[in-house]
Amino acid sequence: MVNKATRPTDLLIGQDLWNIQLDANGKLKHFLTIEGLGTNILNQILDTAESFAGVNESVKKVPLLRGKTIVNLFFEASTRTRTTFELAAKRLSADVLNINISTSATSKGESLLDTLRNLEAMQCDMFIVRHANSGSAHFIANHAAPHISVLNAGDGRHAHPTQAMLDMFTIRRNKGADFGGLRVAIVGDILHSRVARSQIHALNTLNTGDVRVVAPRTLLPKDIEQMGVSVFHDLEEGIKDADVVIMLRLQKERMQGALLPSEQEYFQLYGLTEERLQSAKPDAIVMHPGPINRGVEIDSSVADGNRSVILNQVTYGIAVRMAVMSMTLSGSIGNKNTSDDKEDK
Amino acid sequence: MTSSNQLLIKNGRVIDPANQLDTVTDLYISNGIITGLGEQPENFHPEQTIDASNHWVIPGLVDLSARLREPGLEHKGTITSETIAATTAGITTLCVPPDTEPVIDEPAVVELIHRKVENAGHANVVALGALTARLKGEHLSEMAALKGAGCVGLSNGKNTIKNTLVMRRAMEYAATHDITVFIEANDQYLSDNGCAHDGPVATRLGLPAIPYAAETAAIAQQLELIAETEVRAHFSHLSCARSVEMISQAKAAGLNVSADVAAHQLFLTEMDINSFNAQCHVIPPLRNQRDMEALRRGIATGAINAICSDHQPHEIDAKLAPFPATEPGISALETLLPLSLRLVEEHQIDLTTAINCVSNEPARILGIDAGNLSINSNADICIINPDAEWTLELDNIQSKGKNTPFIGWGFRGKVQYTIVNGDIVYSG
Numbered sequence: 001m002v003n004k005a006t007r008p009t010d011l012l013i014g015q016d017l018w019n020i021q022l023d024a025n026g027k028l029k030h031f032l033t034i035e036g037l038g039t040n041i042l043n044q045i046l047d048t049a050e051s052f053a054g055v056n057e058s059v060k061k062v063p064l065l066r067g068k069t070i071v072n073l074f075f076e077a078s079t080r081t082r083t084t085f086e087l088a089a090k091r092l093s094a095d096v097l098n099i100n101i102s103t104s105a106t107s108k109g110e111s112l113l114d115t116l117r118n119l120e121a122m123q124c125d126m127f128i129v130r131h132a133n134s135g136s137a138h139f140i141a142n143h144a145a146p147h148i149s150v151l152n153a154g155d156g157r158h159a160h161p162t163q164a165m166l167d168m169f170t171i172r173r174n175k176g177a178d179f180g181g182l183r184v185a186i187v188g189d190i191l192h193s194r195v196a197r198s199q200i201h202a203l204n205t206l207n208t209g210d211v212r213v214v215a216p217r218t219l220l221p222k223d224i225e226q227m228g229v230s231v232f233h234d235l236e237e238g239i240k241d242a243d244v245v246i247m248l249r250l251q252k253e254r255m256q257g258a259l260l261p262s263e264q265e266y267f268q269l270y271g272l273t274e275e276r277l278q279s280a281k282p283d284a285i286v287m288h289p290g291p292i293n294r295g296v297e298i299d300s301s302v303a304d305g306n307r308s309v310i311l312n313q314v315t316y317g318i319a320v321r322m323a324v325m326s327m328t329l330s331g332s333i334g335n336k337n338t339s340d341d342k343e344d345k
Numbered sequence: 346m347t348s349s350n351q352l353l354i355k356n357g358r359v360i361d362p363a364n365q366l367d368t369v370t371d372l373y374i375s376n377g378i379i380t381g382l383g384e385q386p387e388n389f390h391p392e393q394t395i396d397a398s399n400h401w402v403i404p405g406l407v408d409l410s411a412r413l414r415e416p417g418l419e420h421k422g423t424i425t426s427e428t429i430a431a432t433t434a435g436i437t438t439l440c441v442p443p444d445t446e447p448v449i450d451e452p453a454v455v456e457l458i459h460r461k462v463e464n465a466g467h468a469n470v471v472a473l474g475a476l477t478a479r480l481k482g483e484h485l486s487e488m489a490a491l492k493g494a495g496c497v498g499l500s501n502g503k504n505t506i507k508n509t510l511v512m513r514r515a516m517e518y519a520a521t522h523d524i525t526v527f528i529e530a531n532d533q534y535l536s537d538n539g540c541a542h543d544g545p546v547a548t549r550l551g552l553p554a555i556p557y558a559a560e561t562a563a564i565a566q567q568l569e570l571i572a573e574t575e576v577r578a579h580f581s582h583l584s585c586a587r588s589v590e591m592i593s594q595a596k597a598a599g600l601n602v603s604a605d606v607a608a609h610q611l612f613l614t615e616m617d618i619n620s621f622n623a624q625c626h627v628i629p630p631l632r633n634q635r636d637m638e639a640l641r642r643g644i645a646t647g648a649i650n651a652i653c654s655d656h657q658p659h660e661i662d663a664k665l666a667p668f669p670a671t672e673p674g675i676s677a678l679e680t681l682l683p684l685s686l687r688l689v690e691e692h693q694i695d696l697t698t699a700i701n702c703v704s705n706e707p708a709r710i711l712g713i714d715a716g717n718l719s720i721n722s723n724a725d726i727c728i729i730n731p732d733a734e735w736t737l738e739l740d741n742i743q744s745k746g747k748n749t750p751f752i753g754w755g756f757r758g759k760v761q762y763t764i765v766n767g768d769i770v771y772s773g
Contacts, residue, residue, distance in 0.1 A: 035549070113665055133667035134551040135621035143665075156669065157551030197551055221548040222556075 188248030214238030357397025363717030405437025405725030417446025586639030658746020676746030
């Protein structure tokens with residue numbers, strides 16, 4: 001372990017950090033954000049996930065990451081993200097360690113860096129990190145030992161790239177691989193949403209024809225247009241003729257922060273009902289990163305209806321996370337070794 | 346440190362904005378006082394002579410805002426470490442805000458600081474007293490006592506006084522005792538624990554944002570109170586184009602106000618955060634190109650009176666965390682003069698204006714006799730080799746805080762000598 005106080009790089013952080021996601025050969029080393037990754041990498045993730053989707057359905061387990069240790073390092077509560085990461089790791093035959101930091105070390109005053117150093121000492125190969133602060137996954141990737149890969153499972157309001165990729169996977173399965181003709185509307189609390197930011201980057205990188213956000217101004221960050229979206233404040237107008245409608249979860253805390261008057265008024269204006277969904281295309285799919293608030297951002301009849309692919313998203317989450325794990329831990333091995341599985345399917 | 350009763354600085358280009366002087370001449374110093382310019386005083390037999398040929402001889406810099414961290418946060422910096430760093434950078438007088446631990450809200454703390462400064466024996470230090478007790482914004486501090494102990498002004502530091510009635514009364518009471526009130530304009534409800542400018546970078550990185558209005562709404566409110574109470578007021582660390590406009594209009598309307606900008610605001614924007622560069626986490630936040638240019642113009646037109654360092658040294662760990670969890674601030678003493686001179690290099694302002702903004706003007710705002718080379722003034726002087734080119738490197742930073750985004754920046758113009766009260770306290 002290097003004494004952090006004497007490491008000069010500690011003082012020079014922030015230089016070209018986007019590039020730390022790729023190794024010298026342009027292969028995925030960390031998966032921190034969609035931003036800065038090319039169409040080729042995103043398609044590679046989707047193709048690899050496609051091959052693993054077969055594993056999930058029939059074989060259940062492949063030995064790709066046998067002998068590797070993966071740490072689920074969650075500083076924020078999560079059920080489905082942590083569980084699907086764990087399942088994905090186990091299906092790749094890795095050993096998984098779940099550490100729930102919100103209830104352990106930090107309450108004893110240990111710094112993030114101290115926690116990191118201790119885990120490194122346990123000979124781990126990958127950290128899957130969720131943390132309340134934007135930029136924490138970058139920070140950890142920048143300070144972890146060189147052999148460790150870092151996967152961002154959600155950092156503050158910044159990014160949740162595996163969620164965005166499982167959403168792209170869901171869209172591709174339903175609408176085909178060419179996103180050029182698609183209109184995708186993301187509805188709800190864009191301001192606080194790392195999911196929305198990653199989705200916007202992913203959709204634009206995959207050349208989606210029309211990406212829209214729909215929300216009242218209190219839930220939209222400034223200059224969001226510069227990320228490549230058009231902005232709507234009216235739900236029906238925003239989802240008009242959309243191929244994909246993505247609803248975001250509305251946290252109850254937003255009422256306290258004076259961002260919204262009430263859940264009732266929000267549902268009246270932005271809740272997705274069967275009736276409102278009429279303005280989207282007849283074959284539009286409805287997505288939600290979960291967990292859903294029935295009667296707040298989405299009506300039960302839509303969430304459970306035939307256009308909802310919400311549960312498929314959860315299933316696909318395992319294949320997509322297997323793809324990202326295998327690509328980051330073994331370079332291109334993930335692609336090569338699983339091509340057989342794809343044939344089998 | 347070299348002590349000498351008489352010192353001659355020969356053949357330097359003496360630039361003294363306070364006296365509209367810019368000429369090659371000799372400067373005579375006796376017993377810590379400037380006693381002659383061009384003309385040798387009687388009975389002058391210098392123990393020491395500095396040949397300043399091809400060098401600039403300017404007033405020692407006066408920094409309007411430098412946190413030395415002592416008392417209370419000595420792991421970040423001490424009076425000794427930071428006053429030494431100041432002298433290597435040509436700064437001979439530092440003004441410290443009251444948010445030390447304990448707060449500078451009683452004469453004993455002022456005396457403690459003065460004693461430590463005297464023992465350290467490097468740069469001069471003047472203090473701002475707390476505007477309210479414990480900086481809590483509830484009760485007035487004993488302003489007259491603080492003034493009596495040597496405080497040159499009053500401020501509530503980064504702790505905004507939320508109760509406008511308390512603020513109004515604090516201004517009235519300060520005006521009664523002819524004390525300048527220093528204001529770091531920030532509406533804490535609007536800044537809402539944000540850490541970056543409310544613009545495309547914060548949006549892209551998902552960083553909690555600070556809108557313009559956090560600064561401008563606060564300035565608007567304070568200007569109304571200043572107009573009503575007729576207090577003399579100084580606005581510290583402007584960051585927005587609109588703020589420059591408001592201060593400019595207030596001056597035109599006859600209000601007794603002045604303002605400064607931190608040097609880093611004249612060179613960095615939100616874009617420099619790039620991907621979470623915690624060295625660019627500052628409050629007020631780095632704004633955009635348009636704001637940076639307006640701040641530069643403000644310096645050129647005089648709407649902004651002074652450039653300060655807003656020095657905030659930190660221990661290494663303070664910046665070793667995810668961006669929002671890092672402590673804001675830059676260790677900035679050693680880039681105050683280099684960045685100011687760089688504005689001249691970039692043809693933003695002329696040399697006299699640059700020197701005026703870091704010496705004479707801040708001294709005038711503080712109401713102290715410094716920042717000039719007048720006969721009978723204290724001999725606080727900085728001698729610069731204007732042609733020396735150098736690069737800021739981590740290892741060369743003298744401050745205890747190594748937190749700066751300017752590592753690797755190239756500069757022209759290097760401090761050769763710093764003289765405080767006639768003593769050569771630094772020679773490069």
